[in-house]
Amino acid sequence: MNNIHKFIQGDDYYVIDVNSGTVHVIDELVYDILDDDRLKTLDQIGKCLGDKYRKEDILEAYSEVKQLVKNGTLYSEDIYKNAALRNDSTPSFIKALCLNIAHDCNLRCKYCFADEGEYKGKRKLMSAEIGKKAIDFVIEKSGPRKNIEIDLFGGEPLMAFDTIVEIVEYAKTQEKIHNKNIRFTMTTNATLLNDKIMDYLDKNMGNIVLSIDGRKKVNDNVRVRVDGSGSFDSILPKIKKMVEMRDKSKQYYARGTFTRENIDFFEDIKFLADQGFDEISVEPVVLPEDNPLSIREEDLDTIFKQYDRLYEEMIHRKRDGKTFKFYHFNIDLQGGPCVYKRISGCGAGHEYVAITPDGDIYPCHQFVGNENFKMGNLSNFENLRQDISQKFKTAHIYNKPECTNCWARFYCSGGCQANNYNFNGDMNKPYSLGCKMQKKRIECAIALKVKTMN
16 A cells, blocks of 8 residues: 655655655655655665665664654554445535536537436526525534535526526525525536626626636637637636736636647646636546547546646746636645545535426436436435435545545545546546546655745
């Protein structure tokens, strides 16, 4: 089992104690001394490194490493497994909801996982009645939880803006009655934004995710309208205006997707930062390998170099006072998520569910349309399929054999359940390509955090 992980980022050497989460900045000698699974004896190290380093230097470094082991910040024991297994039998309460407001869209993005908004069904918008029932559902199923997150999603949710207003205003009345705090977020392609809509979203959305894939030629190659024309010229000024309305207490993301046709995606991130966006997310597309836009194994070296370039760029901008946040480089070295979130991830199927315009309930938006994962309907939500919920609840890192020996397990929490299932037919078998990219991002994120903290 990997109890530590060492890596080089830029000119610096790092080691992570996997179980405690402690990060050490080290020199090359200590880097060479450390093995992933256990600390070798001084004699073994001397035989391996005696030709490279002086004996007294090895002895001093080894003594320091031994002290870190004694202090529990290197080669520490895993204390979470029993807690995870105990939690498998405890009640679950829903804390987050994805409302698929629209199974329809006015764009035809070439990489869309949602079948261009249809979700393998027919085009349909959610009614206010279904939306209000969803609010009632999540309030009841949240149990003792006070804070509830609701993401307004699609397709393109702004195709039903009036319905959104009804749902949000209803939620405001119900949260007071039931002593809840409901926070709304929205993901939109920005094409339908106008002054009235932007003013309402700014006042009522805790977070707004605004979709744009970066440079004009990249965006307009994949984010196209029904007639095949690009969306860039229309959405960029609207996204800028929406962002300008948000003060620092209100979150947003300019969110893009990179495909095989722009694996130089660092240029797209840089472009978005140069437009003044300081909250950016550009994520790898997830598609079957036979799709021409899909990421392949042979692309990884280029992709890793893009993350390295991004790491260096963010350091330079920090020094120049022109910082921006990159979603996948956000990491907390002083504690991070709660223990169970580190073990089980997003909570799909037992803490988080998605609801369709027909009121059908699925473990998350990426399972919508797969009838094998339909948990029930709002018309009779007391009878949700608990077997599905339990299956997701127990699909944590301790039930994923490949994860139990992986240094990144407490950062990625076993990966996306939908990606695991869609690529391997098994939620407990991680999506390999996604794992490799995730590990690279984690290394960059840790190094960036240490550099900018210092």
